[in-house]
Amino acid sequence: MDEHDIFKLITAGVRFTKKPKKQAPAKLQPQPEVFKQEEPVKSDKSDEDDQETTEFRLLAGGSDSQPKRKKSKAGKAPSSKELELQRASDEANETRRQYGISVLGKKVPPPVPSFEALTRDFKLLPRLQQNLLARNFDQPTPIQMQALPVLLQRRALMACAPTGSGKTLAFLTPIIDGLRSHKTSGLRALVLAPTRELAQQIYRECAELTRETGLRTHFISKVSEAKQKHGAECKQRYDILVSTPNRVRFLLQQEPPLLDLSLVEWFVLDEADRLMEEGQNNFKEQLDDIYAACSHPTKCVAFFSATYTVPVAKWALRHLKNLVRITIGVQNSATKTVQQELLFVGSESGKLVAMRDLVRQGLQPPVLVFVHSKERAKQLFEELLYDGINVDVIHAERSQHQRDNCVRAFREGSIWVLICTELMGRGIDFKGVNLVINYDFPPTTISYIHRIGRTGRAGRPGRAITFFTQEDTANLRSIALIIKNSGGSVPEYMLQMKKVRKSEAKMRAKKPLDREDISTKIRPEPKIDEIHKSAKLKKVEKTEKVLKKRQGTENDLKSKQKKLSKIKVDLKAVGKRKGKGSKTNKM
Ligand SMILES: Nc1ncnc2c1ncn2[C@@H]1O[C@H](COP(=O)(O)OP(=O)(O)OP(=O)(O)O)[C@@H](O)[C@H]1O
16 A cells, blocks of 8 residues: 555545444434535534534535435436436435535535546646646545545535645635636735745645646735735736735725725635634734635635634635535544654753653654744744754744745754644644644644644654653543544543533633743742732732622722732842742753
């Protein structure tokens, strides 16, 4: 079995043989036969769910789009046309079952089993055909098999397929085929991704696929450059724009706007669930403005991700006409090509010991290491650099130039270990990453699925090690379940742990644990007055809580709270001046 065979098998996900209705629990059943566009997606109350917004559902291969067998009138034999339709539909469903493809929607076109069938049936642009052939891919992946014909028919699509299963090609090919040749009218396709690195990667793939088609693709690297590229005086118009939402919105907000999106026929969101997240520092608001500016009445809208949340599905069902939903394998699950391990390291300082142990045993580069903040990324970088490891670090505080260099060096193999934050957790396709280390426990299962998906891509095997301490046990059960569901083994006690309340899981996702610094430096013992002050601060906070609960006049409460917060600010200022001196580290 070669790499490609493994890829096909793995990305096809789990297959289920149809069981009689009585035996299968309701939540494991495929979707109902008739597709109801208006019906909101309900959150499955499955045990695995540790987040309010996460939808875990096992979907059987097959389709609700299957034409129902017409009863022949008064025993009349079906016509040859009817028989032909039935045969085609049975064949499509068999392919779907074989590759773990589930579809929801009306009249979903059959999956295309080969690139030859695709080019023949859809008469793909000849130059695009050649560019696809040049990639030397033997066969479309399951998501490509089903998403390509759907998008080539310009249907609205919400697609969910495992990490590293070729979703990028699944949306770029129909865009390029749909646009065909360059037009000077302006932008006709917009692809949005949550990070600059991912947008740049999509742009590079688009540049390869559009080679010699005449189509012009642009990636907004610097907004300052965008004025010349897109402003009114710009003569050379682009056909496809790949960007992050904030850059696009910035250009739309200029007076006069530097972007005209009224001709956009293709609107694609990669990592759609991340882009649609609401709340502070999220993209949803920007996306609303951008979507409103894409006023073309018949634009094709497509959402892609390896994970989906209920609000995204609800939005799609409410706003997109004639929507098709595709799921490959089990929704919101980790890719099966990754061998996953959970490693108990005791305490924060135990992580450095474990890391050094792994290095001593011999790391097989390239290795990606995830931590939860830029501060921690810098700290770990210093430590590993000191150990003489060929390491670099990437986080939002580094300049664009530094980030680009870092990504390039890691791709080229001159950097062996790359420390990163959530910034690199999604979408980035580093070829051949052998190992992902979750130095800091991922804040959510969704984050875990994406982080470990940086390895084990395109059918290659990968390995992921997740460190956990006593403090991380709250989310341990849900991640252990993800590992179990993707074929890995985990100790039984982890699965028996208490389920975290949704509110707590949500809070943890928003506010990760306050962890001890990563350092082997010996720190001075805290001075007595500092200990005293931190105890006093705790007391103040406690009193504040009690006051909030207590009934009393509002004014009284407010003035007391004012006094307390002043004391708190003063104490914090003292604490800050003393800095990290109060922390101890045992290493
Ligand atoms: N048909 C194919 N056969 C083999 N490899 C493929 C095929 N299509 C794409 N690939 C390769 O698979 C790798 C992963 O593709 P891609 O980055 O599109 O994955 P993805 O599904 O978007 O992953 P993620 O969810 O992590 O963003 C890429 O290196 C790509 O070149």
